[in-house]
Amino acid sequence: MSATTTNVPVAAPAPARRVGPVALGLRQGRLEVTQFLRSRESVVFTMLFPVIMIFIFASIFNYDLDGGVKFTQYFVTGMIATGLMTVGFQSLAIQIPMERDRGVLKRLRGTPMPKWVYFAGKVIMVIVIGVAETVLLLAVAAIFFGLELPSTAGHWLTFGWVSALGITACTLCGIAFSSLARTARSGSALATPVALVLQFISGVFIAFTQLPTWMQQVAALFPLKWMCQGLRSVFLPASFGAQEPGGSFELGRVALVLAAWCVLGLLLCLGTFRWTTKRDG
């Protein structure tokens, strides 16, 4: 070899990854969203269910609450919270066991994909679908049932953080819950009753104050009740706060409980997530 060849670059031992980490996460997210939108069941049950419910409930309970506030103002809060829980908790608690059962997760583990990319994809999907669903819900309620949207920046801010914390807690719990299901089918069987019970005891369908005290206390252990309560502070007049069990909307406690569920959910995710089925060893 002559000295003139020393400038020839030696093949790099580890060639640069063609796709950078941010792009890797984003393309995983795009794939998840595509997959979601192409699945008719997902679109109908996750995105349209809250819209259908608001049509039914707002049509049946077409009366005003105290002070001329429309019932829609109350009911929309439960539906937004339910929608966020459905896309964060239920859809992941159902979808991930299916992917595990079909070997999708195992196939991904066999590639150089960093583990976090899979979760990033799910989180992006949940955020995109959650936002789209909430916007759709607000639009339908405002157009057809005279919903009054929040009027102050402070209310929008509260709307933002309650939704963000709530959907984060639900997403983490959904991922953690997915490890309970042993088969593709049991995901739905396990998650649906949990979600349904929470909806009934958390003031989604029935005004929270009309529930027995013990039921309120049980509901207060779970995030949905606090999501609904935080959202009521956005969509109902401040005077309604006095009717809450705590005598006010307790936004500080809403933030605390939801944040606690985020931490708990994250710990459960990290501790329990399985890429393979039990029979895979």
Add this chain to the structure above:
Amino acid sequence: MENQLAISVRGLRKAYGDNVAVGGLDLEVARGEVFALLGPNGAGKTTTVEILEGFRQRDAGEVSVLGVDPARPSQAWRNRVGIVLQGTGEFDDLTVAEVVHHFAGFYAAPEDPDKVIARVGLTEKARARTHSLSGGQKRRLDVALGIVGQPELLFLDEPTTGFDPEARREFWDLIRDLAAAGTTIVLTTHYLDEAEALADRVGVITGGRLVEVSTPDRLGDRHEALATVSWRTPEGAVERWESATPTALVAELAARYGGEVPGLTVTRPTLEDVYLRMIGQR
């Protein structure tokens, strides 16, 4: 020598409770080699392969795959290893092209995904949703995902299950191409003709141990086995003789019958015969 080995296994053990799946297995696979693992269901094939792939933890033994312990699989190592698992994966409502393009993005130096789709014969199905594929087509998609990263070492766990004969031949050509390009290939299969057609060496696993490793034509001393000569007697019965010198026997028969010997066949044990005898010994 170590550098020439793609896989080196010493005293591998794995038990599930009281059930010993792999009980002291030794194995060496050279770089660039096509190695076929044969063995009945439950013999420990898949457990062994999944330990090598970094999916399962072993109880004991030394394992090195491309110079790395697969018990702690790194991203860099995954980048060099292609895996086609047993059974097919489904990707819901995504198309073949979408899935292959997506997986290509995980690797440092992927092959052109469209070329990979063509190599496995799925070009016409590139825009089809994966759930609409037939069993054999899904399997081809699995193979595409295994090779899209241009791996140095490719694991194929029963890759041609569900293939029709033509697709199997096409798959064999693909494996030969990959092997010719220097890819090390470890294959498990139930099809002995497949092992014979593709493998440089075959290993037979039974009861969690590798009982023999050999080239396909020498397995179980097959090349030294007696030939079986059979023919029909004038009474219509089939006569069957085992002989170390079948040519002489045939010549003698030809003389006896004055030309054509009715129903004459001369066979040596197939790989399947040898294999069945070996696993029957256990």
